[in-house]
Amino acid sequence: MAETEQELLERLGGPVAVADLVKELYERVLADPFLAPFFENISMDRLQRMQYEFLVAALDGPVSYSGAELTAVHQGRGITDQHFAKFCGHFADALEAKGVASTDVNLVLSRLSMAKDKVVGTTNTDG
Numbered sequence: 001m002a003e004t005e006q007e008l009l010e011r012l013g014g015p016v017a018v019a020d021l022v023k024e025l026y027e028r029v030l031a032d033p034f035l036a037p038f039f040e041n042i043s044m045d046r047l048q049r050m051q052y053e054f055l056v057a058a059l060d061g062p063v064s065y066s067g068a069e070l071t072a073v074h075q076g077r078g079i080t081d082q083h084f085a086k087f088c089g090h091f092a093d094a095l096e097a098k099g100v101a102s103t104d105v106n107l108v109l110s111r112l113s114m115a116k117d118k119v120v121g122t123t124n125t126d127g
């Protein structure tokens with residue numbers, strides 16, 4: 001299992017490719033009117049650096065995540081299931097645009113889905 005993850009990160013092109021991917025992801029997110037408002041007045045430099053660390057660490061790579069706890073970062077922002085799904089859709093598109101195989105796209109997305117409960121608010125959705 002750990003070996004499979006290591007191979008996955010390698011297949012993606014290693015940490016350097018992840019940095020590139022993160023850049024591509026947020027270009028897509030910021031170009032999406034449904035998601036862009038969340039990122040107004042946010043330091044995108046820091047966010048992309050932290051997202052890079054988070055992802056490499058989540059893929060069992062040689063980087064430790066030094067950012068804030070994900071629940072604390074996202075709670076109270078009104079992020080819904082739909083926002084999360086759209087964000088993941090952009091992630092999948094960014095991976096595909098880099099030529100990542102669809103089986104690997106799915107593996108990465110299943111890793112990301114583990115963070116869903118921390119990102120999507122439970123107290124301030126529509127109801």
Ligand code: HEM
Nearest residue numbers: 038042047050051054067068073079083084087112115119
């Ligand atoms: C699997 C999905 C996601 C992951 C892994 C993730 C991860 C992260 C990370 C690592 C940070 C940086 C924390 C830090 O600066 O210490 C961050 C910040 C942020 N995220 Fe997410 N995120 C996800 C989805 C989303 C979604 C769907 C939204 C909104 C639609 C969102 C909005 C934000 C915002 C606004 C910040 C900046 C907070 C600030 O600097 O004050 N995130 N996220």
